[in-house]
Amino acid sequence: MITYRYYESGDEKDILDLWNKSLWKDPITAKRFRNLVLLDANFDPEGMRLAFVGNKLVGCVYAVRRLLPMFGTDLEPDNGWVPFFFVDEDYRKTGVGSQLMEEAAIFLKRNGRKHMFFASYAPNYIMPGIDEDAYPEAYQFLKMQGFTKLYSPIAMDRNIIDFKISKDIEELIKQRETEGYSFSLAKDKDLYEVIQFANIKFNPDWGRAIREGILQGLPMEHILVARNGNKVVGFCIFGGYEGVPDRFGPFGVDPDEQGKGLGKILLNICLKQMKAESLHGAWFLWTGEKSSAGYLYKKTGFEITRTFHVMKKDI
Structure with a gap:
């Protein structure tokens, strides 16, 4: 029974x-x-x-x-x-x-x-x-x-043992820096602005991931911040979910600033930082295969490892 x-x-x-x-x-x-x-x-x-x-x-x-x-x-x-x-x-x-x-x-x-x-x-x-x-x-x-x-949505992985920032990316970084952009590891002064940026421009879960990650011991050097002058225009994180160091994300660039390669820059700097911490791979669970982020990940050597279906029922 x-x-x-x-x-x-x-x-x-x-x-x-x-x-x-x-x-x-x-x-x-x-x-x-x-x-x-x-x-x-x-x-x-x-x-x-x-x-x-x-x-x-x-x-x-x-x-x-x-x-x-x-x-x-x-x-x-x-x-x-x-x-x-x-x-x-x-x-x-x-x-x-x-x-x-x-x-x-x-x-x-x-x-x-x-x-x-x-x-x-x-x-x-x-x-x-x-x-x-x-x-x-x-x-x-x-x-x-x-x-x-x-x-x-799809999950993707990338082995980073062979990762190296290309000359093209290095030149792009220099070009954006001459235009007033900066790319740096987070400091205390960045936290409020980055969390608000994540909440408002993207998803409140992203702001929560940053806040709770730091409270649970996420190192500041796992957070990258992009600014245009003094304004936060992008960020990316690794090790923010459940403290798993090789789990990449969240990651986002201000929609008003897209088309300038800022996401490409942040992703490459972040992978370099992950490799510097002796990590051998980067992975995440959730992106759109045909989204701009999905295309960027593929160009940067990520491969699809799983596909999921989000499903809904009216009750």
């Missing part, structure tokens, strides 16, 4: 064990689960739906809605997210996943949500969306549950 309930303290080991058996490409440690889920300000035990056969956990679907604004007072009151789900291999296509997903939708509807996304939740997303290549059954399951694909 299958029984269903929400998370209770003490369930962590069972959840981790089934997670690591099911999500082979995205394993997790107890520390990461604690930091990304249990300590998330938006965590609500009632959103974590569990299925058991006796004392054996056979399925989990996690739903979350925003209790703490990412920026200002915006709680995104219409939106809820499913950052992850998994079902024991022996209990797939038995209705367990469908029941858990229905319970997750009821939880979100009860809290006033109209839309359910997989899996574009910030700040603590596990993956941007479903990896169809790694989890084809899960992708088909989401479609059968009424989710539709919105877009497909």
Whole structure:
């Protein structure tokens, strides 16, 4: 007999064990689960739906809605997210996943949500969306549950052992510097402006990543700042998410300043800085393949390593 309930303290080991058996490409440690889920300000035990056969956990679907604004007072009151789900291999296509997903939708509807996304939740997303290549059954399951694909971000990696800034980039840096631009490692005086720049020009999650990264020990030399005169016009970071040193990003240039190669400069200087810290690679989870950033990464030697689908269901 299958029984269903929400998370209770003490369930962590069972959840981790089934997670690591099911999500082979995205394993997790107890520390990461604690930091990304249990300590998330938006965590609500009632959103974590569990299925058991006796004392054996056979399925989990996690739903979350925003209790703490990412920026200002915006709680995104219409939106809820499913950052992850998994079902024991022996209990797939038995209705367990469908029941858990229905319970997750009821939880979100009860809290006033109209839309359910997989899996574009910030700040603590596990993956941007479903990896169809790694989890084809899960992708088909989401479609059968009424989710539709919105877009497909990509993850990219670059080995930097052979990385070297080209003469062309060096000349471009000199040219921009003669025009009043500067590219430097961050100092205390930069922090407020860079965080505000990230929040307003791009995504509040980026500003949060900078602030929380530094509070958790992110070295200042992992943050690069571009200025036009005194005005911040771009930045990039490495090691900002979960303290993983070779994880690149966030990274952005003021849209009003694009077309001048500032992103190209920041990316190249950042890769040089990463190599100087004895890192052998750079990677990130989320960009658009056909975006300007996607093209820049490809030109700089990054290769696509994963493709995800962000999916949405109206509830």
